[in-house]
Amino acid sequence: MSFDVVLEQTYPYPPERVWRALTDSDALGQWLMPNDFEARVGHKFQFRSKPMPGWRGFVECEVIEVVAPLRLAYTWLGDADWQEPTIVRWTLEPIEGGTRLRLEHSNLQEPWGRELQAMLSQGWKKMIAEKIVRVMEQFESVAGG
């Protein structure tokens, strides 16, 4: 079972400007995380942050789509025990006076896959009491980058 996060935001700048912020490694490092990104399909890179309890401190990625200045996608593997990578997909749409940027983070199913199995077999109350707190802490640290 997986979850998608879909967000849209408009910016009063042309797509080329937004594209540069998404694809220039230094720029990207200033608002997302330090990285060794290159806008080239097949390029493997990492977003790096401070390791924390419950998180190794970096995200492993691989570029899977580059269509300047409209579409960019990469895989996003947040931690070593994720069973499969999630996908981060950026879509830029020119609009009157700026750009509509759409972010889709899809296939989010780890690190809670095993937790979900445990929940299904052990029951809801126990799950909330004991395990969700831990999963939430994991997420907080992943998200904290």
Place this chain on the structure above:
Amino acid sequence: MKSKTPINDSFRAIADPTRRAVLDLLSEGEWKVNDLVGRFRMTQPAMSQHLRVLKQAGLVNSRRAGRERLYRIRPDQLKPIADWVGQYERFWKRKLRGLGEFLEKEK
């Protein structure tokens, strides 16, 4: 395998972005079905189906008021899940704000 467990239902309920958005709205108070239909620009049967899934999952309650049916969330059931699923949503919202600030500063 005809019957589903309530736990299964909870996860199916929150796996859908529309239903999460409905839960967000209901967290502010009671809503009439028709107002939700207007807000989400979907048909009444489609919205009723979403609400049915949420109700079966134990995440919302409904009551009748005249000819209207009003829905509200059951916060006790919802909070742990909402916090949990919302982590990445909050992460990216923060980052998208950061992107806006970066673009502004770079000008």
